Amino acid sequence: xxxxxLVDFFxxxxxxxxxxxxEFPVVWHEQAYGFAAVDGEETVxxxxxxxxxxxxxVERLIVAPERRRSGIGRAILxxxxxxxxxxxxHKMTVMVPHERSAQRFFEACGYxxxxxxxxxxxxxxxxxxxxxxx
Numbered sequence: 001x002x003x004x005x006l007v008d009f010f011x012x013x014x015x016x017x018x019x020x021x022x023e024f025p026v027v028w029h030e031q032a033y034g035f036a037a038v039d040g041e042e043t044v045x046x047x048x049x050x051x052x053x054x055x056x057x058v059e060r061l062i063v064a065p066e067r068r069r070s071g072i073g074r075a076i077l078x079x080x081x082x083x084x085x086x087x088x089x090h091k092m093t094v095m096v097p098h099e100r101s102a103q104r105f106f107e108a109c110g111y112x113x114x115x116x117x118x119x120x121x122x123x124x125x126x127x128x129x130x131x132x133x134x
Contacts, residue, residue, distance in 0.1 A: 028053065029087065035079050037063075037072045045072045049080040049092075056084030056133075058094035077109050081133060090134045098125035106131075 018026040030052040037045040047061040058080060063073045084092050096102035098116050107113075111129040120126040 026053075031087070032059075033080070033083055035076045037067075037076060045076055047073075047076045047080060049083060051084060051087050051089060054087075054089050056080060056087075056089040056092040058092060061094075073105065074109055081131075085133055088134075091130045091132045093128060093130045095121075095126050095128050097121075098127040103127050103129065 014028075015026070018028060030050070033049045033051070035047045035049070036043050044067045045061075045063040048059040050057040050059050058077070061073055061076060063070075081092060092111075093114070094106055094111065095117075096106060098113075103113070106129050109131070111131045113127045114130045115128045117126045117128065
């Protein structure tokens with residue numbers, strides 16, 4: 001099937017399919033946002049947030065190694081939460097390797113483990129973490 005035919009099909013049928021799937025009318029809102037911390041001319045950290053269906057999903061958060069443990073990551077997460085709150089998201093989620101440093105960082109930022117997916121990515125257990133906003 002050609003790409004334009006798929007786009008047309010989804011446009012024509014997605015709203016009804018979402019209504020049938022969730023069993024209530026759905027107004028789907030999707031947005032992607034980028035965040036950066038800049039020092040002079042240098043970007044020292046960046047992150048991206050995806051917002052859809054009253055959820056904020058942290059897609060990535062990267063801090064330059066020499067700038068870690070300085071609060072920059074927490075500050076970017078706080079900005080992400082402000083955007084998610086603006087769109088009435090009830091929680092933010094992120095997936096990280098289970099029982100590794102990224103999980104400890106997000107726990108320190110108020111996230112809790114919602115589920116562990118065994119051998120999910122690169123055959124590693126992955127923790128789906130969440131932070132309730134409302």
